[in-house]
Amino acid sequence: MTMPNNLEISRSASLKPLAEVADGMGIGAHLLEPYGRAAAKVSLEAIAELADRPRAKYVVVSSVTPTPLGAGKTTTSVGLGQAFGHIGKRAVIALRQPSMGPTFGIKGGAAGGGYSQVVPMEALNLHLTGDMHAVTAAHNLLAAMIDNHLHKGNALSINPHAITWRRVLDVNDRDLRQIVTGLGGKADGTPRQGGFDITAASEVMALLALSTSLQDLRERLGRIVIGYDVDGKPVTAEQLKAAGAMCVILLEALKPNLMQTVENTPVLIHCGPFGNIATGNSSIIADLIGIHAGDYLVTEAGFGADMGAERFFNIKCRNSGLTPDAAVLVVTVRDLKTHSGKYRVVAGKPLPEEMLAESPDDVTAGASNLRKQIANIREHGIEPVVAINAFPSDFASEHQSILDIAAEESVRAAVCTHVPDGGKGAIDLARAVVEACDQQNTFTTLYEDALPLVEKIETVARRIYGADGIDLSPLAERQLADYERNGFGNLPVCIAKTHLSLSSDPSKKGAPTGWRLPVREVRASVGAGFIYPICGDMRTMPGLSSAPAAERIDIDDNGEIVGLA
Structure with a gap:
């Protein structure tokens, strides 16, 4: 039987009143400001009211370097949050708000997928409460x-x-x-x-x-x-x-938005900085509420562990004072087949037909990226758990190849079917995450505040990206010197580079070696509190494709939205 599409699943979900969802988090109705039936703002007073409650285990979801089609971090975050309910644990999920640029562009919406999504998906992807x-x-x-x-x-x-x-x-x-x-x-x-x-x-x-x-x-x-x-x-x-x-102007936008999943797990949606040119993480305020509102707080960091997770550890945790207990590393068969170097995946186009054939050898050939991203999480003293986001086109032998790689790296791993099966499809993952959270870790950031900016950039480049060093343009050298002179040298760095490779070159797959990171220019986001080196040709304003998603989105005769992915 064909699975309903995301929009059909969203509309068929049985939603609970948000006051009831909030009550399960220990948040009283007096702290909610309803925005229709889809969402409610949560008052910042909730931070103080919940502060004396036990602290949840804090789990960040990241991934290997994804294909242009993504690895499925959001849907895995949702599936994991739902799965905790199936093993008798209470979870809260904290996610970014989708940008309407990608929603109407190539990628489509970002509410998750199948039976592991935030609902109603059209509200999440279109305006929500106006924060954007x-x-x-x-x-x-x-x-x-x-x-x-x-x-x-x-x-x-x-x-x-x-x-x-x-x-x-x-x-x-x-x-x-x-x-x-x-x-x-x-x-x-x-x-x-x-x-x-x-x-x-x-x-x-x-x-x-x-x-x-x-x-x-x-x-x-x-x-x-x-x-x-x-x-x-x-x-x-x-x-x-x-x-x-x-x-x-930002008074209301500072308050997180409460929504729910298909299975009524609470979700705090707040902020949406990009993961390749910004911090790629949802808000600290949402986490300060969620950390005392359940047994586990699951949050997602954009793109691969070299991108969003590195910023989560070195920028977000630096500002929040919260320390993670475990990390989930999402991987798909198509991710590792792409990192074998044999296939070219293009956003908006079907996967190459030969890529869909059974080939555990191709999966193994792309394993260097998975191994490096496992190492990147461990660089911060946190234990990763590998989540294999299974697709119907995968083969059991290919999943086994990933399980074997994880075993060789001594990390827990689970095959997940949360898209067709909801929380039940991620129960093994939830159990593995519980074990990882109970294991003592030694969380650490990569560098000290006092380290000069150029050395911070080089530290990330060498230890996380695998570069041999960095090459500063004359402009970047002048800018870094100016920032140090103006007193900005104590800030962390948020390196803008392609999300499609560990390197600055999107064509280099796997875990490239023998390369240097070119720093073209450096900007200062002093209000946000980081320095922003730009490496390679980075676009801060995306363009539309030849067939953008906007062409397929419309209203039917009943006034219902159609074509929203």
Whole structure:
């Protein structure tokens, strides 16, 4: 029998009233602000009210380096959260909010899949409670105040050629990557070159995710560096008197959104920074609530363990003070077959037919990436559990190859069928995670705050990516020196590179060796609290494909959404 599609499963789910879902977390109705039947905002007062309750085990879900089609971290996170309920444990799941750029682009929505998804999926993927739009508005208010300051006399002596603050939009639109503003007459502003990034790449999104309180949010907004004056000194949002209004816009967006899975497991949806050009993790505030609201808190870190998980350990945990108990490393047969180097997987196109043939040897040939990502998690003193996200096209012999690799690395592993089977399909994974959480770990970050920025970048490049070193462009060298001189040297680094390879070259599969990481330029996200080296050709504003998902999304005669993946 053919399995219903994600949208059909979502609409057939039996939802509980969110007050009942919250009650199971120990969150009273007085802390909820309903947004229709799909979601509710959770008051920040919940942090203090839950603080005396026992601390949940903290589990981060990451993956091997995925194909352009993804490895299934979100659906595995949901399946694992549901599976805990089947073994008598209470779980809370904390996830990012999807960006509408990918939803209408190639990737489609990000609510999970099959019987392991957050519901209703159309609400999650489309607007939800408006947090994305609040981030967009706050970001662009600052951009407008910068240009207005120039137009009204430039009392801060801002160098128009040293403004680093661009505009954002939650849509994939390559034509906005580079623009010229202020064209027209004198009343239309000061002409200068600028551009747009996607909202998920906004520093406002990143700092919202890393804030621990309203006061912390306000202070971070004030620290945003928008550019430099004619003497090369940083100019901040506080100096422009923009931070207060930005904070007002973000008041509601600071509160996490409560939803539920197909099996009514509570889910806190909050923030959506990209995983290859930002931190790739949901909010600290959601975790500060969820860590006292169940037996296990499951959160997802974007892309492979070299990306989102590295930022989770070295940026998010640094800010939250929370320490993880275990990590789940998601892997698929098609991931490792791709890392064999024999196949080319293209987003939006079917897998190569020969890739679907039974071949445990191809899986074994791509094992170097799995081994390296296991090592990357262990670099932080955390024990990984390998979750094999099974597809109907897989063969048992291929799953066994992955189980054998895990055994050779002395890590627990489980085959998961949570997409067709829901939580029952991830029970073995849940039991393995329980065992890993009960094992003593020695969590550590990769580097100390006092280490110079260039050495922080080199540490990540060598120990996590497997590079022989880094090559700084003359521009990057000057920028790093300026950041150190301006007092930003104590910040962690968030390296922007391709998510399709451990290296900076998306064509290099497996675990490449004998290469160096090229650092093209370096930006400072001082409000968010990290330095942002850009390695290779990274796009902060994606484009649409020749057949974007938007072409298939519509409304039927009954007013129902169709075509949403």
